[in-house]
Amino acid sequence: MSTKSAYLSPQIIKEDSSDDKSKNCSLQWEINNEEDNSGVSVFSIGSSYKARLYYGPDVEEEITTLITKGIISKQGSGMGSKTQQITFSGSRTSSLAYPCENITSATISGKAFDLDGNIVVPNFKFARGTTSISTDIECFCVVTIIYITKYNIYLFSSYEEGEVLLIAISECNNDELSAEISAEFEAVSTSASSASLSSISSSSSQSEIATTTIVLHYKDFVTGYSLGDVSVYIDGISRGRTNANGKLTVHGITVNTVHTLRASKKGYLNTDSDSLENDQFIINT
Numbered sequence: 001m002s003t004k005s006a007y008l009s010p011q012i013i014k015e016d017s018s019d020d021k022s023k024n025c026s027l028q029w030e031i032n033n034e035e036d037n038s039g040v041s042v043f044s045i046g047s048s049y050k051a052r053l054y055y056g057p058d059v060e061e062e063i064t065t066l067i068t069k070g071i072i073s074k075q076g077s078g079m080g081s082k083t084q085q086i087t088f089s090g091s092r093t094s095s096l097a098y099p100c101e102n103i104t105s106a107t108i109s110g111k112a113f114d115l116d117g118n119i120v121v122p123n124f125k126f127a128r129g130t131t132s133i134s135t136d137i138e139c140f141c142v143v144t145i146i147y148i149t150k151y152n153i154y155l156f157s158s159y160e161e162g163e164v165l166l167i168a169i170s171e172c173n174n175d176e177l178s179a180e181i182s183a184e185f186e187a188v189s190t191s192a193s194s195a196s197l198s199s200i201s202s203s204s205s206q207s208e209i210a211t212t213t214i215v216l217h218y219k220d221f222v223t224g225y226s227l228g229d230v231s232v233y234i235d236g237i238s239r240g241r242t243n244a245n246g247k248l249t250v251h252g253i254t255v256n257t258v259h260t261l262r263a264s265k266k267g268y269l270n271t272d273s274d275s276l277e278n279d280q281f282i283i284n285t
Contacts, residue, residue: 024058024129025172026099029181030151035080043185045159046211046252048237050075051166052151053179056099057129059172063152066167070158070185071238079150086133088122088141090115093134096147100126100133104146112141155237158185159251210255212283216248218263233262255283 029051032039036050043049051072053063065072081104086094106124114120115138122135124143133145158164167180218230226246232239234250242248253259261281264270 024056024099024127025175025177026054026056026131027059027063027168027170027172027177027179028054028098029166029168029179030054031156031166031181031183041184043158043183044252045161045185045187046157046250048155048157049183051154051156051181052078052080053154053168054098054149054151055170056131056172059177060170063168063170065154066169067156067158068165068167069160069162070156070164071240072154072156072166073238075153075155077150077152079148081146082149083144083146085109085142085144088112088135088139088143090138090140092136092138093132094143096126096131096133096145098147098149099129099131100147101128101150102148103133104148105144106146107144109142109144112139114139156183157237158183159240159249161185161187211252212255213249213251214253214283216242216250218242218246218248218265227265227268230263230265233260235260236262253283258282 030053031037031049031051032041036052037043040049053065055063065074079101082096082098084097086096088094103124103126112120112122120137120139122137122139122141124133124135124145126133154166156164156166163182163184165180165182167178169176169178171177216232218227218232219225220227226242226244228242228244228246230242230246230248232241232248232250234253239250240248258280259282261279262270
């Protein structure tokens with residue numbers, strides 16, 4: 001028996017039904033997709049990775065994100081396509097993995113049957129932002145759904161080994177909503193020894209990519225006193241703040257590469273605003 005596919009145009013329902021209201025409050029992380037992080041399951045300390053946070057339409061726009069040890073910051077938002085195979089087992093409803101903004105296509109694999117065994121062509125419908133998809137008749141069928149989702153994009157990193165949690169907190173329909181996902185960080189071996197900024201020199205070429213650890217030490221240019229609580233950014237990414245002794249240890253710095261460096265502290269000029277040559281550095285092997 002040959003297998004036929006039916007290409008159907010789903011009906012879009014813009015109003016939310018009471019049955020789907022709770023699903024409009026979905027909040028979900030994703031960190032190991034191929035598009036963002038090449039599907040890695042173990043992350044390297046000192047490197048930054050992308051996380052996607054999917055959310056339903058009733059979730060408040062003010063979403064608080066936290067990481068148990070490390071740094072996380074919002075980079076923007078986006079929309080993407082998901083492909084998923086779902087099953088209707090004598091029912092009218094099935095679930096998608098992510099909140100759905102729009103359905104691109106719904107393709108039945110083989111045939112669809114109603115509860116009496118008759119061949120039927122069901123109409124698919126959904127409420128925007130929910131994870132529920134339904135038909136106009138109870139049926140048995142397998143359907144491949146291609147649909148559009150929306151999400152926020154975050155960069156996260158850790159400078160310690162072990163498990164970290166990414167946490168998102170918001171409100172939906174006057175209820176507190178939260179989601180979390182874990183990521184495992186491991187140290188990576190490097191061919192370069194540790195170095196401080198005092199070892200900065202001219203660049204050199206090297207075929208292998210190596211990383212190292214540096215120690216930044218910030219002082220008052222006039223008095224020479226060490227400055228604590230200085231916010232440090234390398235290549236535009238926050239790496240933390242200096243301690244009471246004015247020092248900050250930064251892991252995972254690529255050697256033989258020019259890096260941008262920016263620092264700020266209340267009461268002082270930002271390093272990219274002063275006249276000192278302290279905006280770039282390079283660590284040689």
